[in-house]
Amino acid sequence: MNSVIPSYLMDEWWTPASGEGSPILDASTGEIVATANVSGIDIPGAIGYARTVGQAALGALTFHERALKLKELAQYLNGRREELYAISAKTGATSGDSMVDIDGGIGVLFTFSSKGRRELPNSNIVVDGPPEVLSKDGSFLGQHIYTRLPGVAVQINAFNFPVWGMLEKFAPAFLAGVPTIVKPATPTVYLAEAAVRMMAGSGILPEGSLQLISGSARDLIDHLDYRDLVGFTGSASTANALRSHPNVVHGGVRFTGETDSLNAAILGPDAVVGTPEFDAYIKSLVTEMTVKAGQKCTSIRRAIVPATIVDEVIRAAGARIRERIVVGDPRAEGVTMGALVSREQKDEVKARVRELVAAGGEIVLGSLDEPEVRRADGSTGTAPDGAFMQPVLLHFADALVAAAHTIEAFGPVSSVIGYDTVEEAVALAALGGGSLVATVATHDPDVARTVIEGIAAHHGRTLILDRDDARSSTGHGSPVPHLIHGGPGRAGGGEELGGIRSVFHHMQRTAVQGSPAMLTAVTGQWFAGAPRNLDGPHPFRNSLAELRIGDAVASPLREVTLDDITAFANSTGDTFYAHTNEEAAAANPFFPGIVAHGYLLVSWAAGLFVDPEPGPVLANYGLENLRFITPVSPGDSIRVTLTAKRITPRETDDYGEVCWDAIIHNQNDEIVATYDVLTLVAKEA
Structure with missing residues (x-):
C-alpha cells in the first residue's frame, strides 16, 4: 500500500502526475504504509460535479429509494469487513476498536435505511407539522416543508474513526438527497479510501453522490457558497479557523463542528464500593480510557467522584487495567489496547499530560515512560518506532484547577477529581465549557434528576448508568445514530446524527403559502379545502x-x-x-x-x-x-x-x-x- 493514496473525483480515481507525497506510517511498527499527495487536484470541478451530476442522480430517487440503497450498501460492506479490519490494524486499532469504527459505521447505514422508510414519505418533500390557517374561510393556508439543499455536503473528518466518521455524515446526507465530498484526516486516509473504493465499486451509489479527497484541501471552503454545508470533526482551534472563513461568515455556508470535549463521568454519592453502580462506573472509566487508545471525542476525561472514595476509585481502576489491558501491536494475540495513531500524536498527548502535572495533577496510575508492549511476533519489549503509551490516570487534589477542565490529552488519559456535594459535582461538570456526553452512575432517582437538570444544557447527550441498564447500555462513549451526537460550547455546537433530525440538517425548511389546492399539488398531501x-x-x-x-x-x-x-x-x-x-x-x-x-x-x-x-x-x-x-x-x-x-x-x-x-x-x-x-x-x- 506504500503508494500515493488516490482520490475519487467525478466518478473516477485520480492521482497527481507529480509531486512529493507525505509518508503515512504504521502506528505500531513505524513502517511506511502509503503517501498522501493531492497536488493539482480539481476541487472546483469536484464541487461542480456534485452540484450538477450528483444532485440530478439523487433527486431522481425518493427518500425510500435512497433508504434502500443505504441498506444495500450496508449489506455489501458487511460482507467485506475483514478486509477493512486488516487495514484498520495499521492505524493502531485492535479488533475491538475496528468493530466500533467499521461495524459501527455499517450500523449507521442500516439505521438510516430503516428510519428513512418508516419516518419519511416516499417522495422528495417532507411536510413539517400541521398547516396554519391564514384566512377565515380557509382559502389561504401556510405550511412548512423540507426540501433538500441544492449544493454539496462536505465532511472534514478526524483521524480516529475513518469509517464511522465518514458514514455517520454520509448516511443522512445521502438520505436527504445531497451529494457528499469526504476529506479524511491524513494519518488514516488509507482506511477511508479503502471503504470508499468498496462503496464506489459496489455499483450501488448514484453517480456523483460520493467523492473523496485523499489529502490536504486547504482551499476547499473557498469554493463553497450558501447552497453547501460543511460538517467538521477535529480540534476546536481548527474548527474556529474554518468557522471564521469569509464564505461561512458572509457567504452563508452552513458549518457545524464536533470538537474538543472534556467529557465527565459523575459517580453518585450512593454508588459506594460494592454497589453495581460503582462496578459499572469503573468498567466504563477503564473502557473509555483504553478503547482506541483513548482517542475518542467521547472518552471520559474527568472522573468526578465523591471525595471520600477517591482512593478506592483509583485502586479499582488500577486493578481493572492490570487485569484487562495488554498494550501492543493489534495483530498480536491477546492485545487489548493498540497504539496511538502516530508518534506525533503520542508526543502531543504526553505534552498535554506534562501540562496537567505542572498545573497540579499527580500521576497515580501509569507513567510517560515507553511501555513494554507485545509485538506482532509475540515477543515483548519497548517499541520506540511505534506510537504506544501506557494508560495514565491523574488525580487533582484541588478540584477547581482550571487545567483539569480545559486541557485535553487526546489519548489513554483521564483525571480523577473529588467532590463533596451533588451540586458541586454538577458545577465541576459544567466547567468543561460544553461537552459531547456525560455519565452519572447512580441508583438514586433524586441524584439522577438533580444531576441531569444541572448538566443537560452543557451536554449533547447524557447517560444514567445503574444496575438496571448496565448490561444493556450502549455505554458512555458510543454515540448511536438514533440520538444526537454533538454538544454546545467547546464541543462545537453541532448536532450530528440524531435520526431524522440529521437528515433535516441537510434540508431547507421553507414556509409555503397558498390555497389548499395549490398546497396539495405542491406537497402531494391533501389539505382541507382542496377539491x-x-x-x-x-x-x-x-x-x-x-x-x-x-x-x-x-x-x-x-x-x-x-x-x-x-x-x-x-x-x-x-x-x-x-x-x-x-x-x-x-x-x-x-x-x-x-x-x-x-x-x-x-x-x-x-x-x-x-x-x-x-x-x-x-x-x-x-x-x-x-x-x-x-x-x-x-x-x-x-x-x-x-x-x-x-x-x-x-x-x-x-x-x-x-x-x-x-x-x-x-x-x-x-x-x-x-x-x-x-x-x-x-x-x-
Missing part, C-alpha cells in the same frame, strides 16, 4: 395504482339515541357518568347532559365509511391525531367524510400505506371529531 373526488367508485375499491389524493366518500347521517349510548356503555364497561347520569353530566361544564362516547362515534363512523367486501384495502392499522370537538347528545345525528390524504407505496412490498382524513359532522354541520385513519392497501387490484 375532493366524490363521484368515482368507493375509494376502498381502488388499488394504489388507481387511488388518487382527494378521492373521497361522504356518508349519510345516522341518528344517535339514548338506547345506543346505554348499550355501548353496558357492552364496553365504559359507564363514565357523562354517558350514564343525566344530572351529573349536566353539571359538567363541557356537556349539556348525557353525551355519546367518543369511541362510539368513531366506531359508527367506520361503519358509515367502510366498504365491507374484499378488495384492495387489506387492513386498518391505526388512528392518528384523534380529537373530539363537539359533544353529541341523544337525538343528534352524525355523518363522516373520508378523503385520501397521503399515499405511501412501499418499495419492497406489494402494498403501501394510505392515510385518510376523517371528519365527523353533526346534523348542524358542526365538526364533532377529526382524525386520520391508516390503512394498508394493495398496489394492484
Whole structure:
C-alpha cells in the first residue's frame, strides 16, 4: 500500500502526475504504509460535479429509494469487513476498536435505511407539522416543508474513526438527497479510501453522490457558497479557523463542528464500593480510557467522584487495567489496547499530560515512560518506532484547577477529581465549557434528576448508568445514530446524527403559502379545502395504482339515541357518568347532559365509511391525531367524510400505506371529531 493514496473525483480515481507525497506510517511498527499527495487536484470541478451530476442522480430517487440503497450498501460492506479490519490494524486499532469504527459505521447505514422508510414519505418533500390557517374561510393556508439543499455536503473528518466518521455524515446526507465530498484526516486516509473504493465499486451509489479527497484541501471552503454545508470533526482551534472563513461568515455556508470535549463521568454519592453502580462506573472509566487508545471525542476525561472514595476509585481502576489491558501491536494475540495513531500524536498527548502535572495533577496510575508492549511476533519489549503509551490516570487534589477542565490529552488519559456535594459535582461538570456526553452512575432517582437538570444544557447527550441498564447500555462513549451526537460550547455546537433530525440538517425548511389546492399539488398531501373526488367508485375499491389524493366518500347521517349510548356503555364497561347520569353530566361544564362516547362515534363512523367486501384495502392499522370537538347528545345525528390524504407505496412490498382524513359532522354541520385513519392497501387490484 506504500503508494500515493488516490482520490475519487467525478466518478473516477485520480492521482497527481507529480509531486512529493507525505509518508503515512504504521502506528505500531513505524513502517511506511502509503503517501498522501493531492497536488493539482480539481476541487472546483469536484464541487461542480456534485452540484450538477450528483444532485440530478439523487433527486431522481425518493427518500425510500435512497433508504434502500443505504441498506444495500450496508449489506455489501458487511460482507467485506475483514478486509477493512486488516487495514484498520495499521492505524493502531485492535479488533475491538475496528468493530466500533467499521461495524459501527455499517450500523449507521442500516439505521438510516430503516428510519428513512418508516419516518419519511416516499417522495422528495417532507411536510413539517400541521398547516396554519391564514384566512377565515380557509382559502389561504401556510405550511412548512423540507426540501433538500441544492449544493454539496462536505465532511472534514478526524483521524480516529475513518469509517464511522465518514458514514455517520454520509448516511443522512445521502438520505436527504445531497451529494457528499469526504476529506479524511491524513494519518488514516488509507482506511477511508479503502471503504470508499468498496462503496464506489459496489455499483450501488448514484453517480456523483460520493467523492473523496485523499489529502490536504486547504482551499476547499473557498469554493463553497450558501447552497453547501460543511460538517467538521477535529480540534476546536481548527474548527474556529474554518468557522471564521469569509464564505461561512458572509457567504452563508452552513458549518457545524464536533470538537474538543472534556467529557465527565459523575459517580453518585450512593454508588459506594460494592454497589453495581460503582462496578459499572469503573468498567466504563477503564473502557473509555483504553478503547482506541483513548482517542475518542467521547472518552471520559474527568472522573468526578465523591471525595471520600477517591482512593478506592483509583485502586479499582488500577486493578481493572492490570487485569484487562495488554498494550501492543493489534495483530498480536491477546492485545487489548493498540497504539496511538502516530508518534506525533503520542508526543502531543504526553505534552498535554506534562501540562496537567505542572498545573497540579499527580500521576497515580501509569507513567510517560515507553511501555513494554507485545509485538506482532509475540515477543515483548519497548517499541520506540511505534506510537504506544501506557494508560495514565491523574488525580487533582484541588478540584477547581482550571487545567483539569480545559486541557485535553487526546489519548489513554483521564483525571480523577473529588467532590463533596451533588451540586458541586454538577458545577465541576459544567466547567468543561460544553461537552459531547456525560455519565452519572447512580441508583438514586433524586441524584439522577438533580444531576441531569444541572448538566443537560452543557451536554449533547447524557447517560444514567445503574444496575438496571448496565448490561444493556450502549455505554458512555458510543454515540448511536438514533440520538444526537454533538454538544454546545467547546464541543462545537453541532448536532450530528440524531435520526431524522440529521437528515433535516441537510434540508431547507421553507414556509409555503397558498390555497389548499395549490398546497396539495405542491406537497402531494391533501389539505382541507382542496377539491375532493366524490363521484368515482368507493375509494376502498381502488388499488394504489388507481387511488388518487382527494378521492373521497361522504356518508349519510345516522341518528344517535339514548338506547345506543346505554348499550355501548353496558357492552364496553365504559359507564363514565357523562354517558350514564343525566344530572351529573349536566353539571359538567363541557356537556349539556348525557353525551355519546367518543369511541362510539368513531366506531359508527367506520361503519358509515367502510366498504365491507374484499378488495384492495387489506387492513386498518391505526388512528392518528384523534380529537373530539363537539359533544353529541341523544337525538343528534352524525355523518363522516373520508378523503385520501397521503399515499405511501412501499418499495419492497406489494402494498403501501394510505392515510385518510376523517371528519365527523353533526346534523348542524358542526365538526364533532377529526382524525386520520391508516390503512394498508394493495398496489394492484
